[in-house]
Amino acid sequence: AEEPIQETDIVVIGGGQSGLSVAYFLRRTGRSFVILDDQPRAGGAWLHGWDSLRLFSPAEASSLPGWPMPRPAGPDAGFPARQQVIDYLDAYEARYKLPLRRPVRVEQLTRHTDGYTIRTDKGTWRAPAVVCSTGAWTNPVLPAYPGQADFRGLQLHSAHYHSPESLAGQRVLIVGGGNSAAQILAEVSEVAHTVWVTLTEPTFLPDDVDGRVLFSRATERYHATQAGQSPAPTGRLGDIVMVPSVQAARSRGVLQARRPFVRITTQGVVWPDGQSESFDTIIWCTGFRPATDLLGPLGIVDREGRVATDGTRAIDAPGLWLVGYGNWTGFASATLIGVGRSARQTAEEINAYLPQPQPSI
Numbered sequence: 508a509e510e511p512i513q514e515t516d517i518v519v520i521g522g523g524q525s526g527l528s529v530a531y532f533l534r535r536t537g538r539s540f541v542i543l544d545d546q547p548r549a550g551g552a553w554l555h556g557w558d559s560l561r562l563f564s565p566a567e568a569s570s571l572p573g574w575p576m577p578r579p580a581g582p583d584a585g586f587p588a589r590q591q592v593i594d595y596l597d598a599y600e601a602r603y604k605l606p607l608r609r610p611v612r613v614e615q616l617t618r619h620t621d622g623y624t625i626r627t628d629k630g631t632w633r634a635p636a637v638v639c640s641t642g643a644w645t646n647p648v649l650p651a652y653p654g655q656a657d658f659r660g661l662q663l664h665s666a667h668y669h670s671p672e673s674l675a676g677q678r679v680l681i682v683g684g685g686n687s688a689a690q691i692l693a694e695v696s697e698v699a700h701t702v703w704v705t706l707t708e709p710t711f712l713p714d715d716v717d718g719r720v721l722f723s724r725a726t727e728r729y730h731a732t733q734a735g736q737s738p739a740p741t742g743r744l745g746d747i748v749m750v751p752s753v754q755a756a757r758s759r760g761v762l763q764a765r766r767p768f769v770r771i772t773t774q775g776v777v778w779p780d781g782q783s784e785s786f787d788t789i790i791w792c793t794g795f796r797p798a799t800d801l802l803g804p805l806g807i808v809d810r811e812g813r814v815a816t817d818g819t820r821a822i823d824a825p826g827l828w829l830v831g832y833g834n835w836t837g838f839a840s841a842t843l844i845g846v847g848r849s850a851r852q853t854a855e856e857i858n859a860y861l862p863q864p865q866p867s868i
């Protein structure tokens with residue numbers, strides 16, 4: 508027999524840092540809500556990062572609302588490792604007794620006059636308000652090059668890269684101009700011959716600039732823009748942070764990027780000058796798109812996976828909010844420290860949207 512439909516005020520889709528932040532503020536409203544997450548445990552995208560991945564900022568600059576990330580002891584005191592972020596998110600869920608359901612994959616969202624039907628692989632929910640905080644890590648982007656399907660070596664997206672060991676002694680092509688590419692290049696180049704390809708010359712930040720500096724500069728720029736001033740051009744959140752492994756790669760002389768090849772062959776690539784070069788593995792560090800396929804039936808998702816929003820509120824779908832993802836849903840909302848602000852605003856808007864708003868959160 509079909510399971511009964513479960514009713515609640517708010518369904519939060521995605522239990523990564525963004526979903527948890529929204530939940531932190533939602534619990535203060537006294538509304539009923541549930542967080543549906545398709546992973547087997549806490550951590551969101553951090554579960555899938557490569558083994559050596561570390562935060563760009565110290566613990567105290569990487570906290571979710573309400574409870575600072577504990578500062579790790581010993582050699583990790585500087586920049587917390589991936590596992591420490593996972594442990595923090597896990598403890599955060601427990602501390603605030605957040606109503607997570609795992610693993611539950613939301614397949615489709617449909618809208619009715621009085622709210623949404625949320626269809627999942629574990630039954631159906633109905634709610635007048637929905638928060639979509641599905642992140643992007645489940646939706647890696649691969650550019651298309653002629654001949655790509657013919658390549659006989661291994662092609663891997665950074666989303667599925669874990670560690671360099673299995674690449675030892677190989678010829679490895681690394682594609683992409685961001686932090687993922689730089690960090691993966693840094694460690695793969697210790698065991699393999701690497702070639703790095705970027706669309707334009709990569710932008711390296713000064714050695715003493717970490718996530719904190721980037722965030723405060725970006726904040727200044729944000730306020731300047733809000734105030735109608737033209738902001739000074741400074742580092743962007745996507746520019747390459749010179750973490751120790753990337754500095755070491757520079758010292759070894761391997762942090763050199765060249766412009767793209769024109770096509771892929773069975774053995775490797777062909778450069779614009781006609782020269783061929785063979786590779787065993789291509790690692791695509793070419794980014795992600797918002798995981799918004801589940802919103803397809805609403806007809807509000809553009810080709811980039813984005814939705815028109817005012818802040819986090821979907822303009823063309825009353826009762827739907829999108830949190831995380833990056834600046835288009837709120838300044839720095841794709842960072843641990845930045846998402847709290849849009850999470851609070853979102854919870855306030857939802858509380859006001861639902862009948863009988865509670866006084867204040």
Ligand code: FAD
Nearest residue numbers: 521523524525545551552562563613641642831841842843
């Ligand atoms: P996610 O963490 O992706 O969580 C979304 C959750 O929703 C996941 O569990 C996902 O599986 C789930 N989900 C997706 N679709 C569905 C569905 N249909 N049904 C149910 N569940 C679903 N950020 C920082 O703050 N500091 C840093 O130093 C930092 N360094 C980074 C370094 C690199 C190399 C990269 C790539 C990213 C870094 N980030 C950093 C960014 C950070 O990893 C992400 O922005 C962040 O994880 C986004 O959180 P989120 O909660 O929005 O999404």
